[in-house]
Amino acid sequence: MTEIRELRTDEPVHATAPRTGDAFGETLLAALASGPAPAAVSEVIERDDGLIVASDAHRYFRTPEAWQEPIRWAVAQARGRVLDVGVGAGRHALAAAAAGCEVTGLDVSEGAVEVSRRRGVRAVRGAGEHADRLFGPGSFDTVFLLGQNLALLASPERAGDLLGVLRAVTAPGASILGDSQDPASGSARNEAYFARNRDRGRPPGQFVLRARYLDLATPWFDYWYCSPHELEAVAAPHGWRLEDARRAGTTYSVRLRRV
Amino acid sequence: MTEIRELRTDEPVHATAPRTGDAFGETLLAALASGPAPAAVSEVIERDDGLIVASDAHRYFRTPEAWQEPIRWAVAQARGRVLDVGVGAGRHALAAAAAGCEVTGLDVSEGAVEVSRRRGVRAVRGAGEHADRLFGPGSFDTVFLLGQNLALLASPERAGDLLGVLRAVTAPGASILGDSQDPASGSARNEAYFARNRDRGRPPGQFVLRARYLDLATPWFDYWYCSPHELEAVAAPHGWRLEDARRAGTTYSVRLRRV
Numbered sequence: 001m002t003e004i005r006e007l008r009t010d011e012p013v014h015a016t017a018p019r020t021g022d023a024f025g026e027t028l029l030a031a032l033a034s035g036p037a038p039a040a041v042s043e044v045i046e047r048d049d050g051l052i053v054a055s056d057a058h059r060y061f062r063t064p065e066a067w068q069e070p071i072r073w074a075v076a077q078a079r080g081r082v083l084d085v086g087v088g089a090g091r092h093a094l095a096a097a098a099a100g101c102e103v104t105g106l107d108v109s110e111g112a113v114e115v116s117r118r119r120g121v122r123a124v125r126g127a128g129e130h131a132d133r134l135f136g137p138g139s140f141d142t143v144f145l146l147g148q149n150l151a152l153l154a155s156p157e158r159a160g161d162l163l164g165v166l167r168a169v170t171a172p173g174a175s176i177l178g179d180s181q182d183p184a185s186g187s188a189r190n191e192a193y194f195a196r197n198r199d200r201g202r203p204p205g206q207f208v209l210r211a212r213y214l215d216l217a218t219p220w221f222d223y224w225y226c227s228p229h230e231l232e233a234v235a236a237p238h239g240w241r242l243e244d245a246r247r248a249g250t251t252y253s254v255r256l257r258r259v
Numbered sequence: 260m261t262e263i264r265e266l267r268t269d270e271p272v273h274a275t276a277p278r279t280g281d282a283f284g285e286t287l288l289a290a291l292a293s294g295p296a297p298a299a300v301s302e303v304i305e306r307d308d309g310l311i312v313a314s315d316a317h318r319y320f321r322t323p324e325a326w327q328e329p330i331r332w333a334v335a336q337a338r339g340r341v342l343d344v345g346v347g348a349g350r351h352a353l354a355a356a357a358a359g360c361e362v363t364g365l366d367v368s369e370g371a372v373e374v375s376r377r378r379g380v381r382a383v384r385g386a387g388e389h390a391d392r393l394f395g396p397g398s399f400d401t402v403f404l405l406g407q408n409l410a411l412l413a414s415p416e417r418a419g420d421l422l423g424v425l426r427a428v429t430a431p432g433a434s435i436l437g438d439s440q441d442p443a444s445g446s447a448r449n450e451a452y453f454a455r456n457r458d459r460g461r462p463p464g465q466f467v468l469r470a471r472y473l474d475l476a477t478p479w480f481d482y483w484y485c486s487p488h489e490l491e492a493v494a495a496p497h498g499w500r501l502e503d504a505r506r507a508g509t510t511y512s513v514r515l516r517r518v
Contacts, residue, residue: 007367007386007411007413007477007480007481008479008480008481009467009479010414010481013467013479014307015305015308015309015479016307016308017309018309018310018311019309038298039298042314044303044311044313046274048272048273048274049274049275049474050274050275050474050476051277051473051474052277052471052473053473054301054303055301108266127266154266157269158269189473189474208274212311213311214310214311214312214448215309215448217309218266219267219268220268220272221266221268222266222267222268222269
């Protein structure tokens with residue numbers, strides 16, 4: 001057999017790490033600048049096991065008729081003053097505002113805050129875990145953790161930080177409306193990652209991710225795809241009761257009630 | 260001002276490198292499996308300075324009416340027995356075959372060979388620089404280095420390896436039809452990379468790239484976006500004369516004649 005050399009370099013490659021920055025926000029800004037048009041800008045997400053996934057950033061701009069049913073179900077239950085944690089490009093915030101809610105968006109990404117503001121959302125920069133530094137007790141009737149933002153609960157250890165703060169800034173009877181992916185429905189590829197997590201004493205769906213955009217990468221962050229059962233267990237001690245859920249394929253939405 | 264913590268991890272992240280493998284071929288296989296449908300699968304290319312770019316892999320399947328004019332111009336000049344170096348998904352090979360040429364595709368990617376074969380192209384696995392191990396002297400009348408595959412010339416030092424082998428496997432009067440991007444038309448982002456290359460004694464457009472797909476990455480490889488002038492200079496000593504060129508924006512196509 002002929003030995004076939006591959007494409008190669010002549011010298012050892014010392015690849016440079018990307019710059020740390022708001023890769024997520026820059027992705028949204030580029031997608032907005034594209035129209036926003038479908039298939040114009042990709043969101044690139046890297047996992048700490050070397051996995052990389054690119055998907056159409058236009059999904060952050062899709063309107064309710066394009067959403068999965070559990071997401072429409074969740075947004076339809078918004079009432080009164082809504083805090084949209086991880087507002088992104090504002091797709092859920094805009095739908096709730098159109099239904100008469102008074103919506104405030106929150107995002108750690110400067111670019112996301114800018115994009116959602118340009119689209120008419122009142123948005124501020126900040127992390128959900130520090131919402132109590134921005135808003136007084138009882139400020140909201142509804143909290144969104146949509147667009148898979150239930151995963152911002154980060155880990156079983158840290159979930160209480162966010163859930164506790166959300167209890168502090170909401171009024172009696174408030175609800176959290178959120179969605180996620182159930183890790184039980186993972187692919188073969190995820191199975192290896194789940195197994196590694198179990199070996200490290202972590203829940204299977206605790207992903208370590210970063211967003212990349214051109215020469216930028218966000219810092220690595222924890223993103224926990226918890227099951228409805230895991231969610232129920234971490235929420236109860238912090239005053240949130242799992243009241244209802246909807247499922248479509250691997251996606252599920254929940255309503256948690258402040259108790 | 261409130262100090263805002265970002266999303267983060269609780270532990271230092273020791274990210275694992277992707278597995279080395281045929282990321283490019285797996286991208287094409289996934290795109291083919293999608294239909295091929297537009298906007299279904301992204302091609303992810305990483306540069307050694309941390310830059311990452313995702314674009315629609317469907318472009319590898321586009322038919323001539325969607326090509327830029329210089330590419331149509333190049334393919335229209337194919338004559339006789341054609342060697343398509345870096346055949347990819349076979350878009351140029353199929354157009355030349357439809358015009359009556361006898362086309363052989365060559366690609367270092369197993370997946371590319373499989374995809375182009377499934378689409379009806381006679382394709383073999385191998386590097387252009389080793390075409391002489393697969394094909395006898397005078398086997399071809401035309402060589403394609405399309406889809407920016409002039410960049411497979413890799414570097415001024417190595418360009419002669421490929422050009423010399425292509426001279427060996429072609430008949431008198433043969434032509435190379437190729438296209439590339441002119442580095443003179445680079446963006447501000449590329450300017451910093453160009454400057455780094457100049458500092459290292461390289462031509463500005465010599466990129467070090469790898470393809471990524473899910474958990475796979477190709478090895479890093481040299482990919483040289485040479486100017487028409489640089490091309491002319493490296494081709495002449497190896498018996499290829501730059502005979503004609505067409506330009507559209509940053510893209511240019513050339514015809515080199517075997518002399």
